[in-house]
Amino acid sequence: MMKKINYSIRILTALVFTIFLSSCSNDDDSIDTLNVYSATVNGSNLSDGLSNVALSGSIEIAFSHTLEAEAFEESFSFSDAQGEANYTASLGNAGSKAVISYSGLNPGSAYSIVVDQSSLGENGESLNTDFSGSFTTTSEVEETKTPCTSATADCIEQIEIAEGASFNFYSSYDIISDQEYTWEEIEEVVFVIHGQNRDADEYFRYMTNAVGDVGKLENTLIISPEFKEETNAADGELFWDNNWREGANSGNTDIAISSFSVLDDIVVYLSNQEKFPNLKEIKFAGHSSGAAFVQHYAFVNTSEAAYTEYEFQYIVANNQYFYYPDGRRYNEDTNEFYVPTDCTGYDFWPYGYETAPSYVDGMSQEDLLQQQITRNTIYLLGTDDTNTEGTLNTTDCAATLLGSNRLERGRNIFTFFDTFYTENNQELIEVPNVGHDADAMFNSDEFKNILSRD
Template sequence: MHRWLLVLLIACATAQADEHGVKEISPGRLLLKEGEMAVGMGPAPAKIERVLIIIHGRLRNAETYRRSAEKAAEAAGQSANTLVIAPQFLNETDAVRHPLADTVLRWKGNDWMAGGLSTAPFAVSSFAALDQIIERIADRRQFPDVKQIVIAGHSGGGQVVQRYALLAHDQPALTAAGVKIRYVVANPSSYAYFNEQRPVAFDHARCTGFNRWKYGMTDMPIYAGGQTSSQIEGVYIKRDVTYLLGQQDTDPQHPALDKGCEAEAQGAYRLVRGHNFFDYLLRRNPQGVNQRLVEVPGVGHNGDGMFTSPEGQKVLFSQ
């Protein structure tokens, strides 16, 4: 069942690397047009009504996030109708340190986080890779019962989801099938703004990249297709996006927090950066946006804590 989606390569399932590489290579391979995508996926329910695509952060620990998402689904009583898919965006370091076939897609450094192109075996934007996964799910012959697709990420994965929600290409087959897409952006270090306005004063002369992609709309990736910032914003505010923020994610010195001037201009720490961006959206679009902000009490920068919390469960699995 759904054989196109996952081919288990057991030899890779428990590969370990040192501190400079990914610790675990996901065991599955999803064939895309440009190569094979490493992917993790749990058992497929008999009737799949929801697909949760969970995006890892900079550690590229896709299996960790897959397990958290499956735990959240079970706690919410939704595991019987939810398929969890965890794509893994490997980079060139991983390819050097692990036995990885030449056909498996990999990116340079963290380029995948901003929609950059893979370096091998062929060039594809990380966002276009997500498009292809969603396109497969839209195939009614394979997934006749799917009603919604949820794309969620925490920390670095939250950055990916926010940028992907900005630029994601339309999927006519989903619209025709009545399948809804929702985006869950949890505790990212930064957001992409639509103009040069920022909530915190800073020295423009010393922070010349503050409005370059991925922090702003200058020098956007090829995937953006030449869209203007106003076109992108017009589509984005209509998309179903939830900003899921941990109330305790307030450490301005957190080791994984982006402390570059481009991010500091958005606020001192993740909780306030999320509120600042959401407030910015509301001010720019007084007619309303199809988006909401949800805080998770008692949780800081912890992906498992965020998604398995009562608030996280409600956001991920809301009908």
């Protein structure tokens, strides 16, 4: 009797062990297998026969496991009879979803999407078989835009800042007048701010030449604001005295709008992601008085904090009026910083925090300091901008305390931050053999290198 019981126990044990091995084997299969849960093109299920697909859009493929990015890119193909499509691939949803953004597909063409059977998963999981799908694009050719570069009235756009208050700017695309178009091609915006002559058309020409030379004209929106004086402003247009470069309010009757607020309003317009879905970077570049505007706008503006999805950068070229966050100034004779005692008002705006314009209301001196330290600011200096005659302010002590000429004033403000706030986000770039010349500065190799940075 005992022998039969032992025999039965042995059989039962073997059976349990067999089930255990089978279970483990099934678990291993589930770990090693990668499945496609869903695939869509612009929100529609990807199935053979899908037609009338837009020439620009996105494909999403959801997998059962986290993918290894490089392995997916090697196994993925997207093409028609004329060759591989123009696309970029990225991973979302904690790495389990492949997102393929495409553009410029051929109209009325049949496209195939294939993911080869291979180890795509982060832990070696692989597809059991190739995944594939196909669709046909729309036969309608999508509208494309040609940049406006003429620096004439053809390139002028007008935006309403407030009821009865408008503002003009030169623009490489008709972003205001064409309300129906989606600006998918625009990836970057460059604001270029004119000098004291208020020649926004010339500055627009300088910048379109520079951006064109680096091959980015099609994907860059160039905006050259025109801060008009009263004699040149039409009814309903905003105008300013020379203090436009300091963020002062407009001189219009019953309308007080800071020159800084105008740029904020344009940024708000550009932040519409339905109209500008691929915008990533916003640059502000100014020369001379325009540089003074940009240096101050860099650390006071409310736009950068409001739109953290964009990368902001400020290029200050050949400025003479710098804001310092405290009362220390640089002595070029002793190469030391000190606190002046013989210049009343040297820390008044635009040199310091005192008497700041109403735009700054609610911001403390410490707030501005922290923003000035952290915001991406480049001092672009012509090494020949040393002339002490002409428009350089050599009479007001508040200005002369900044340095002996524009070149030294730029070097001094950089030295200030490099000395007292070493963890700053500022950079000094010098342009050899160039003086006080906006065209030469913005079309220098040094500035073009800034434009070409990824």
